[in-house]
Amino acid sequence: MFGIGDFARLGLVSVRMLRHYDAIGLLRPAHVDPVTGYRSYRADQLSRLNRVVALKDLGFTLEQVRAIVDDEVSTEELHGMVRLRRAELEARISADLARLRGVEARLRAIEREGGMGTADVxxxxxxxxxxxxxxxxxxxxxxxxxxxxxxxxxxxxxxxxxxxxxxxxxxxxxxxxxxxxxxxxxxxxxxxxxxxxxxxxxxxxxxxxxxxxxxxxxxxxxxxxxxxxxxxxxxxxxxxxxxxxxxxxxxxxxxxxxxxxxxxxxxxxxxxxxxx
Missing domain, CATH: 3.20.80.10 (Regulatory factor, effector binding domain)
Incomplete structure (x- = not known):
């Protein structure tokens, strides 16, 4: 098994995050030393950690993440969630960029007030x-x-x-x-x-x-x-x-x-x- 520091490095997360996941019951250590309180994790727990982090980064709350991983979501289902989330983010980015272009156009209109030539009307x-x-x-x-x-x-x-x-x-x-x-x-x-x-x-x-x-x-x-x-x-x-x-x-x-x-x-x- 792996100590919490090594498991954090393997999972590309912080020790603080692992402690938080333990506290809320999202990812319990495989073993906790009754004397020292040191946490130890198995390599197969990286699978759950990967799912937790992926779902959290997709915008799910930790409560939603717990419900999904407890249902043992498949890799295929995760890919589907990623595709859906990507489409939502791309749509949001597109809308934000359009809104930004609109603001820039308004600013250009303000800058040109009284100065834009109309001789060609x-x-x-x-x-x-x-x-x-x-x-x-x-x-x-x-x-x-x-x-x-x-x-x-x-x-x-x-x-x-x-x-x-x-x-x-x-x-x-x-x-x-x-x-x-x-x-x-x-x-x-x-x-x-x-x-x-x-x-x-x-x-x-x-x-x-x-x-x-x-x-x-x-x-x-x-x-x-x-x-x-x-x-x-x-x-x-x-x-x-x-x-x-x-x-x-x-x-x-x-x-x-x-x-x-x-x-x-x-x-x-x-x-x-x-x-x-």
């Missing part, structure tokens, strides 16, 4: 557009809510267009419609030059013309689109226009590197002096 008429589209709900307008929805929508839409043998007639388009005070319906669309065959799972609609749209190009990842939209909003007010609705995002150039993206932002407006 173009006021124009947008023609009606026949599109194939898919839509889904997002919890809010926040980038960390929109991104996980719009990406898969465009992926699925591309797959359905390919399956139907349809080639888009222009750059992709996104627009958003609020549903109540919280959720937002995200629409992902591609313009069409001809009607797709029936039965392809595609919703075909005509986006109406926008008589007067204030437009501005956003350069870079959509994580930072907020500051460009806000600059456009300032320009609209400062030049006497009145916003009617958020128009569309037209993805003019979307290479693999998102920092090189070019997106036209459109807001439907009424010209100065137009009655509400």
């Amino acid at each position: 173009v006021v124009k008429k947008v023609a009606p557009m026949r599109v194939a589209e898919l839509s889904a709900l997002a919890p809010s307008y926040e980038p960390e809510s929109i991104s996980p929805v719009i990406g898969p929508l465009f992926g699925e839409l591309c797959a359905r267009l390919d399956a139907a043998g349809v080639t888009p007639a222009g750059p992709s388009v996104a627009y958003y419609l609020p549903e109540g005070d919280g959720p937002v319906r995200v629409h992902a669309a591609f313009p069409l030059s001809a009607e797709p065959p029936a039965g392809g799972g595609l919703r075909v609609v005509t986006l109406p013309a926008i008589e007067t749209a204030a437009t501005l190009l956003h350069h870079g990842s959509m994580d930072g689109v907020g500051s460009t939209f806000q600059a456009l909003a300032h320009w609209i007010e400062e030049n006497g226009y009145r916003s009617l609705s958020l128009g569309r995002e037209v993805y003019l150039h979307c290479p693999e590197e998102e920092d090189a993206w070019v997106t036209e932002l459109q807001i439907e407006v009424a010209r100065p002096g137009t009655a509400p």
Whole structure:
């Protein structure tokens, strides 16, 4: 058998941890000297220790760990728990990174307040557009809510267009419609030059013309689109226009590197002096 110090080194844990596990009945020594109180462990107890540490590191409480190891969880079951926990952690990390990107985008917007040029704002008429589209709900307008929805929508839409043998007639388009005070319906669309065959799972609609749209190009990842939209909003007010609705995002150039993206932002407006 092994003394507590040697067993701790073999198990890659601290002596203090082993004493704590003994105190709560999670891992008892194989033998305790009645005179000296020295604890001794058998090599086969490393198996239980490994399970205890693995489960604890997966986020289970010690009470939960005790229940699981007492049920003699198998190696296969442990691997399943690890896979599940990994998926949960990856999802949490992804959400945290998205939230961090959102904070950084807000800070950039704050830094650019009053300093972002709007000389390139173009006021124009947008023609009606026949599109194939898919839509889904997002919890809010926040980038960390929109991104996980719009990406898969465009992926699925591309797959359905390919399956139907349809080639888009222009750059992709996104627009958003609020549903109540919280959720937002995200629409992902591609313009069409001809009607797709029936039965392809595609919703075909005509986006109406926008008589007067204030437009501005956003350069870079959509994580930072907020500051460009806000600059456009300032320009609209400062030049006497009145916003009617958020128009569309037209993805003019979307290479693999998102920092090189070019997106036209459109807001439907009424010209100065137009009655509400």
